[in-house]
Amino acid sequence: MPLRPTPRPRQAATGLQGTLEAGRKAFAEARFDRARACFETILKSAPTHAESHVYLSRIAWETGDAAQSVAQLERVAALSPDSPRAQLALAERYGQVGETEKALAAYDRATALSPAKSIAPQAEKARFLQALGRFEEAAAIFRKLIKRHPGEAELYSIFLGGTRLPKGDPVLRQMRKLWADKTLPETKRMHLGFALAKALDDTGDPDKAMAVLDRANAIQKSLAPYDRAARDSDWLAMRDAQADADLTPPQGRMTPRPVIVCGLPRSGTTLVEQIIGRHDHARAGGEMGHILRVAVRQFEREGVMTPLSQIPAPERATYAATVARLMTRDTGATEGVVTDKSIRNFQMLGWIRAMLPEARIVIVTRDPRAVALSMWRNHFQIGTHRYANDWADIADEIKRFRAIIAYWKGRMPGVIHEVRYEDLVSEPEPVARALLEHVGLEWQDRVLDAAATKGTVQTLSLAQVRAPISHARREAWRRYETRMAPFIAAWGDETWD
Structure with missing residues (x-):
């Protein structure tokens, strides 16, 4: 029969947990030197402790060391090869440091590792393409996502931020249909409203656009009152x-x-x-x-x-x-x-x-x-x-x-x-x-x-x-x-x- 791993002594496990909690607390208080020391101590005895690498990446980022932040996230991705979340974090950081092609590749890996119905990896890639000014590539992704997930109202909001819809566009028809759905949750109606109003305005119907905006703004005001x-x-x-x-x-x-x-x-x-x-x-x-x-x-x-x-x-x-x-x-x-x-x-x-x-x-x-x-x-x-x-x-x-x-x-x-x-x-x-x-x-x-x-x-x-x-x-x-x-x-x- 296969050998069973020897359990770590309870005291050692407790010590690691205490150091981890101390590191988290120091990071939250922006005591980055103290936090770094805690996580480096953990890695001396547990070099594959992914959370410590994540925190070291965050500490490096907060203290201005972009290269070390990327290196730590690359380590996390290597330790968790099946994690779409790790790839998404890496993609975001690559994008922040100007490594465009590496970022796009990481988004693609996150997509491949995610369940078929997952939206986030592809939507985040499309958002990144918009930020780069590559609007047609972003639009192609958004249209596919909307076709598969027509009820995800926030997709329309992000998509319309980088494009204008022509009259008769199937996405506009879908937005109108969704807007008429009386069972649509208010938060989704808010996101849809801002997108639909832009599309209506772009296609020459400003009065209807403003009526939709009145509703969308009223919803957002109720969600975040102003003082x-x-x-x-x-x-x-x-x-x-x-x-x-x-x-x-x-x-x-x-x-x-x-x-x-x-x-x-x-x-x-x-x-x-x-x-x-x-x-x-x-x-x-x-x-x-x-x-x-x-x-x-x-x-x-x-x-x-x-x-x-x-x-x-x-x-x-x-x-x-x-x-x-x-x-x-x-x-x-x-x-x-x-x-x-x-x-x-x-x-x-x-x-x-x-x-x-x-x-x-x-x-x-x-x-x-x-x-x-x-x-x-x-x-x-x-x-x-x-x-x-x-x-x-x-x-x-x-x-x-x-x-x-x-x-x-x-x-x-x-x-x-x-x-x-x-x-x-x-x-x-x-x-x-x-x-x-x-x-x-x-x-x-x-x-x-x-x-x-x-x-x-x-x-x-x-x-x-x-x-x-x-x-x-x-x-x-x-x-x-x-x-x-x-x-x-x-x-x-x-x-x-």
């Missing part, structure tokens, strides 16, 4: 943490050099970022989020941010170095300019000015009616932009943004460069030239060439930024002006400009 008071409190706390600080920029260099592009969702920040990112000496980082995330990790205590004025120079230097390392991780840039268009950066402009050497700040503004309509027409991840599902809340958020920018302009005169979206799409070259001059880059014609867009684009504007700039987008909101009456009423007498 204006909490929003105000959040901004005031962030402002107070910067209120009495000296906003003189720090001496020295930061490599790569950050350019912060701020604006409300759907205001044109992606277009502005891509204009900069197409330059030979620049990379577009997208919504990286490091400025706030590292600040919270390093300086927040019991939910309260350390006042900027009380942070000593050595800690500021550590903060800037950490942000730079993570920007390099996300973009591969070790020099030149890197853009960050994270939404909440506009609340931290004083922090950015005082903490990040050589940082430049760009604000993007757009007609509030165009911003409001675009918010209303697009689905945001639940909980991220709670104000975007109510016309009055949208008006309140745009006014808050304006007030915050006016505050920072007053605190830092001449520091902030403003780009009006309407001016950019009407006269792209002079606006783009002024933009590049502000961020410290020489003019290159390629910055206005949509085909020169590099890498992936991970925002709702992934299709628009790969198309030529068009002034036709300037006042598209006028087609919906009567349906926007609640927003216009909530806006009141404040000027639009």
